[in-house]
Amino acid sequence: MTSVTVIDKAAPTRKIKYGSISRDRAWALKWSYFFLVIFTFMSLVPPIYMLITSLKSSTEISAATNPWWVFHPTLENYSALLGSSQFLTFFRNSALVSIFVVIITMLISVPAAFALARMRFWGSATIATGIFLTYLIPDTLLFLPLFKMFATFSNWTGIELINHWYVLVIVYPTLTVPFCTWIMIGYFASIPKELDEAAIIDGASWFQTLTRIFIPVALPGLIAATIFAFTVSWAQFLYPMVFTTSTDQLVMPAGIITTLIKGDVFNWGQIMTGALLGAAPPLIIYAFLMDYYVAGLTAGATKG
Amino acid sequence: MADVTLRKVVKRYDDVEAVRGIDLDIPDHEFVVLVGPSGCGKSTTLRMIAGLEDISDGDIMIGGDIVNDVPPKDRDIAMVFQNYALYPHMTVAENMSFGLRLKHYPKAEIKQRVTEAARMLDITELIDRKPKQLSGGQRQRVAMGRAIVRNPKVFLFDEPLSNLDAKLRVQMRIEIKKVHQKVRTTTVYVTHDQVEAMTLADRVVVMNNGRIEQVGPPNELYHKPATRFVASFIGSPAMNFVPCRLEDIGGTLHVRVTDTLAFPLPGVRASRYNSVSRDTKLLLGLRPEHVADAKFNSGAGVETFDATPDVIEPMGMETFVYFPLAGGQVCGRVNPAVDARAGAPLRLAVDLNHMHLLNEATGAVI
Helix, strand or coil, X not given: CCCCCCCCCCCCCCCCCCCHHHHHHHHHHHHHHXXXXXXXXXHHHHHHHHHHHHCCCXXXXXXXXXXXXXXXXXXXXXXXXXXXXXXXXHHHHHHHHHHHHHHHHHHHHHHHHHHHHHCCCCCHHHHHHHHHHHHCCCHHHHHHHHHHHXXXXXXXXXXXXXXXXXXXXXXXXXXXXXXXXXXXXXXXXXXXXXXXXXXXXXXXXXXXXXXXXXXXXXXXXXXXXXXXXXXXXXXXXHHHHHHCCCHHHCCHHHHHHHHHEECCEECHHHHHHHHHHHHHHHHHHHHHHHHHXXXXXXXXXXXX | CCCEEEEEEEEEECCEEEEEEEEEEECCCCEEEEECCCCCCHHHHHHHHHCCCCCCEEEEEECCEXXXXXXXXXXXXXXXXXXXXXXXXXXXXXXXXHHHHHCCCCHHHHHHHHHHHXXXXXXXXXXXXXXXXXXXXXXXXXXXHHHHHCCCCEEEEECCCCCCCHHHHHHHHHHHHHHHHHHCCEEEEEECCHHHHHHHCCEEEEEECCEEEEEECHHHHHHCCCEHHHHHHCCCCCCEEEEEEEEEECCEEEEECCCCCEEECCHHHHHHHCCCCCCCCEEEEECHHHEEECCXXXXXXXXXXXXXXXXXXXXXXXXXXXXXXXXXXXXXXXXXXXXXXXXXXXXXXXXXXXXXXXXXXXXXEC
């Protein structure tokens, strides 16, 4: 017997790509790294510049030397700011406002989201959409009517809200409550229906179902919402500029700008130091709760 | 423990009637299984008993009290769900004791009840684990444990075994039966699996299209189905239905299946069906075990005929043969010792002592 090899002349001569999946993956990775490096660079340059500038004296900042290098590092900006009672007041006001806003936001958003996600009542879906729509109204549009409302309120009751830090505790939830409620609705909706039915049959009231089942189960979502509320109230700039003017009532973002820019003189060293110190608390919170935050933002997205 | 009574219970969703006036009496200690195809209203009925759905009309009574407007927590019931519905952030012990803790039971009693239930369900070692560390079967045991520790008047099971694999399902079925034999709590169990219904129930309630088709002990439903739906739903493989009519041949009542095939009816059957009009279109209902091989089956009322199976399913202890008859397909069950082959003629025997005759138009068993 002789073996015969049949050569099919019409067979395609296309080169077979072995391991094409890993090759595609490598390409995807290369592009990912390319853009990641660009974006990391873009987002890290400002804080690095802030850090460098904060370590320079005023003379060195205005000198025509390399702006990306510190020749005579100094902590004078830090000692000046941390030693100034004004800056500490801004910090305290910011902290108070943010903490109260987070508490108020959570006290409103969590029960609201629970009711909208779970208690079937007429119009609940419309209300849920309505809540999200309010988030879309920009604060630049809201501050004028809000200012007018507070002025009228003051005329009627004699209680002066404008130019007190606590006015921000009332104003900021207009930004935080809709978004946090929306996050929590998504999160609560992803919890299986049988879980609350089991709790109800076990004898839990709606409130107990919320506090003993939903909040612990939805903790990542709750933390995501908390971080969001804290960041928004800590970083908000427009409202404090509009609603507070006295230096003892200012919060950090408004305070730094108001007190460290005198006319056309910019105290860059202290401005950068203030901004850096101001960015610290959200940074610390993010660092600790990052894993929860990411889980919270994604877990509510899909059912299961 | 208590009896459960449903009186003309109706559930309407907008203009759709999911449950259309159900009457059911479940005495104390009984294990009742509601079975039927998807959308037949069995789960809705269970959820109405639980209080998770409002009833549109009628009355539900537990222990003699009307509970139409009583919230679930005050009905003293416990429910086991298909997807277990364990609280993911609590340990097994915490899951089981949740209801008792809400009712502020003394700690010692909670511990004792949890320990006892855990021992009964063989989950004592798992007591400190979280649900995610458990397998499906273990989770379902915990869910049952959560129901048992409450010591409720009624247990409600909503397709509890549907998420388990076939082997585990058989094992858990036995566990459930054992638990019921121990605690004797009135139980309403919903499933779409007729085998589960047959094996577990004291009485089976077959539901279809929002109504009860038939209620009875498993064997009664199997041997004396009231309608074509029950006859076809209960039993696996399902009952065969062959179009036929009655005919008198030589003074004996026959059931004619095809132009060339007619079986003489045994005396008891003949007198039972004698009054049926010879023109009525009928269906001959035969369970697979009553269409067997002629080799091992003979006797009074057993008639033989030839068929050519086109599909053979050897199951080990029995062999199912599928062959065409009167425009339809018929399944028979033959002894594995018989050499049944697809495409080869086979002599079969039909046991007419166990036949059913149904009105084709109404589906009613005559």
